[in-house]
Amino acid sequence: MLSYILKRILLMVPTLLGALTITFIVIQFVPGGPVEQLMAEARAGAGGGGYKARSDTTAKQIEELKKLYGFDKPAPVRYVEMLQHFASFDLGRSFLQNKEVWTLIKEKLPVSMSLGLWTFLLSYLISIPLGILKAVHEGSRFDTVSTLFVLLGFAIPGFVLGVFLIVVFAGGSFWDVFPLRGLTSDNWSELAWPARITDYLWHLALPLTCLVIGSFAIMTMLTKNTFIEEMRKQYVLVARAKGLSQRRVLWKHMLRNAMIPIVTGFPAAFVGAFFAGALLIESLFSLDGLGLLSYESIVRRDYPVVLGSLYVFTLIGLVVKLLSDLLYVLVDPRVQFGAVGK
Numbered sequence: 001m002l003s004y005i006l007k008r009i010l011l012m013v014p015t016l017l018g019a020l021t022i023t024f025i026v027i028q029f030v031p032g033g034p035v036e037q038l039m040a041e042a043r044a045g046a047g048g049g050g051y052k053a054r055s056d057t058t059a060k061q062i063e064e065l066k067k068l069y070g071f072d073k074p075a076p077v078r079y080v081e082m083l084q085h086f087a088s089f090d091l092g093r094s095f096l097q098n099k100e101v102w103t104l105i106k107e108k109l110p111v112s113m114s115l116g117l118w119t120f121l122l123s124y125l126i127s128i129p130l131g132i133l134k135a136v137h138e139g140s141r142f143d144t145v146s147t148l149f150v151l152l153g154f155a156i157p158g159f160v161l162g163v164f165l166i167v168v169f170a171g172g173s174f175w176d177v178f179p180l181r182g183l184t185s186d187n188w189s190e191l192a193w194p195a196r197i198t199d200y201l202w203h204l205a206l207p208l209t210c211l212v213i214g215s216f217a218i219m220t221m222l223t224k225n226t227f228i229e230e231m232r233k234q235y236v237l238v239a240r241a242k243g244l245s246q247r248r249v250l251w252k253h254m255l256r257n258a259m260i261p262i263v264t265g266f267p268a269a270f271v272g273a274f275f276a277g278a279l280l281i282e283s284l285f286s287l288d289g290l291g292l293l294s295y296e297s298i299v300r301r302d303y304p305v306v307l308g309s310l311y312v313f314t315l316i317g318l319v320v321k322l323l324s325d326l327l328y329v330l331v332d333p334r335v336q337f338g339a340v341g342k
Contacts (some may be wrong), residue, residue: 004298005322007317007328008322009322009323012318015215015318016311016314016315016318017312018313019085019310020082020086020251020307020310020311020314021079023306023307023310024075024079024307025302027307028075030050030301032301033071033097033301033303034065034067034069034096034300034301034302034303035066035071038078039058039061039062046096050274060204060316066334068210069095071186081108082307085218086307086308086311089102090261091105091304091308091311091312092242092307092308093304094297094302094304094305095301095302095303095304096302097302097305100183101189101304101308101309103304104293104305105290105308105309105312106294108288108289108290108292108293109181109289109290110183110289111282111287111288111289111290112289112290114183114200114204115207115208115211115282115287115289117206117279118204118210119211119215122170122208122212122216123212123216123219124171124219125216126212126216126220127216127217127219127220127223127260128219128223130146130216130220130223130226131219131220131222131223131224131226131227131252132223132224133146134146134147134223134224135224135225135226135227135228135231136225136227136250138224138228147221150216150217150220150221151217152212152213152251153213153216153217154213154217154218156160156212156213156214157214158210158211159213159280159281159284161209161210161213161214162206162207162210162280162281162284162285163211163284164282165206165209166180166206166285167204168268177205178203178205178206178210179202180206180285180286181285181286182203182286182287183200183203183204183287184196184199184200185199185203185204189202196237206285207281207282207284209284210281210284212282219262222261222262223258223262226258226259226261226262227254227258228295230254230257230258231254231260235253236249236253236254239253260328265329270289279291279292279294279295282324290309293305293309294306294309298310
């Protein structure tokens, strides 16, 4: 097991290098870098009138900005410097926001943590019991109706559902029941703790509805199909032939085996809830999280934030994949990774 873990850790290095290298190369061919972005904003601020006449000043400013951001160096030199900084977890400084990338990530993390953690918990708390019930009552009216609603929720994009909820419940055309901006109200710090919790959950209600409805459908059907497959195995038929009750067979004999593919997906699902699929929801409900930060950094060519975020997300993804494999061993001791390749 230890040798397997060491091999996986060593394999993380070329994977990280590959992701960073490909992104760095693509960046070199993307038009409109941060220097051009700042100069375009300066032209817009100057009104476009006498600004063109000062071409010498403009050229000098461009050279100064290139030197400031390090673009006066050849691409290979910048690439090596980037790797050296990332090796010590120095992610650099944002071009446009003049903040350390780590600082920006930490500032946006609470929003993504709130969305990701609650989405993960609610999705699993709903999907696993619902999937088990559907498996036990396969072919019943409950199974058919619940499948219809699950697939309907999965088919509706979260962004479209968010627009609908805003129009109906957030002051669009009907009721103004839920807040539309931020995770808390402006006077949140002045409220008592029960009122703070209520206010926080009230702000999360609509975005969480959009994220949960789309995310729990796959897990519900996976749980159902896994339990149905276990029900048809020989050991379950033998247990029933011995006269054991359906409840006892389900909870004592089937549960451990059926939960293996579900439990081993916990780490990936947990991290995925933080970083995947929340961009549009964050934009729609004005939630300043990591998804919105990454999108704005790409649009505005803020390369330190783009590369730094990619580095962190890729590293987290690789660690989570390793944890998923180790969790598989804990759930099913029959799996021996140390035997691979022997």
